[in-house]
Amino acid sequence: MSAAAGRLVLVATPIGNLGDLSPRAAETLAEADVVACEDTRHTGRLLQLAGIRARRLVSLHSHNEAARTGELVAALAGGATVAVVSDAGTPVVSDPGARLVRAAVEAGVTVSAVPGASAVLAAVVVSGLDTSRWRFDGFLPRKGAERRARLAEMAVSPVPTVCFEAPTRLSATLAELAEACGPGRRVAVARELTKLHEEVWRGSLGEAAAVAAGVAARGEHVVVVDGAPLAAGPADGGELAELVGRLRAAGLSARDTATAAATVLGVGHRQAYAAALSAGRSGA
Numbered sequence: 001m002s003a004a005a006g007r008l009v010l011v012a013t014p015i016g017n018l019g020d021l022s023p024r025a026a027e028t029l030a031e032a033d034v035v036a037c038e039d040t041r042h043t044g045r046l047l048q049l050a051g052i053r054a055r056r057l058v059s060l061h062s063h064n065e066a067a068r069t070g071e072l073v074a075a076l077a078g079g080a081t082v083a084v085v086s087d088a089g090t091p092v093v094s095d096p097g098a099r100l101v102r103a104a105v106e107a108g109v110t111v112s113a114v115p116g117a118s119a120v121l122a123a124v125v126v127s128g129l130d131t132s133r134w135r136f137d138g139f140l141p142r143k144g145a146e147r148r149a150r151l152a153e154m155a156v157s158p159v160p161t162v163c164f165e166a167p168t169r170l171s172a173t174l175a176e177l178a179e180a181c182g183p184g185r186r187v188a189v190a191r192e193l194t195k196l197h198e199e200v201w202r203g204s205l206g207e208a209a210a211v212a213a214g215v216a217a218r219g220e221h222v223v224v225v226d227g228a229p230l231a232a233g234p235a236d237g238g239e240l241a242e243l244v245g246r247l248r249a250a251g252l253s254a255r256d257t258a259t260a261a262a263t264v265l266g267v268g269h270r271q272a273y274a275a276a277l278s279a280g281r282s283g284a
Contacts, residue, residue, distance in 0.1 A: 015119050119220075151180040
């Protein structure tokens, strides 16, 4: 398939410090035929502060992405350069834009990125945890079985997990993570990254939950939870019962619980499955 004449460029913008807008990003935004953004007022202010005059600024957010995608792909097919930005950081990462990228790729449009600021990467590298491998879980569901399942996945993940959380839900999330993962699991909680009042708190989940319960959180937070420790040797019955009880209570099926327990504790799958069934019958 021959490439269409236009070009879609995903441009990272600062997550707090205007100095993090790269010269290449500024040049791309100035030269683009269209700049698609979550909030035209927010991006308009950013461009003004950076001394950039966009040729055309249009909104692209969760409520209009389906309708806007066709219009933007048509512009791309006609030879336009479309730059996509989010309110802060790297677009498409827990932000709108994935639908447009898929449509552009399917239309044969060249898609590229101008990398830069990312709250996810900033939190990972300052966490103090072993992040040679890690996983990103975005925003957790607010409630219900899906939330419990995601928390349980974080509890048994062998690598650190990164997630976003709003200030109004931070205390509850840290408390639930301490329950799911155990209060001793290490965590880093970052807020206001790259800004004047940047703060990174490091310690155990139990401590983090206690601290968060006593303060009014402000700003979006990035939480980096350490991976589950590998078993030093064969687990005893108490360890297995405690883990499968937590996982079953969090909403995982007996099969998924057995797989997770066998991985974390190094026990046989048959033994873990029997414990998971027993926990389910006992209502744990």
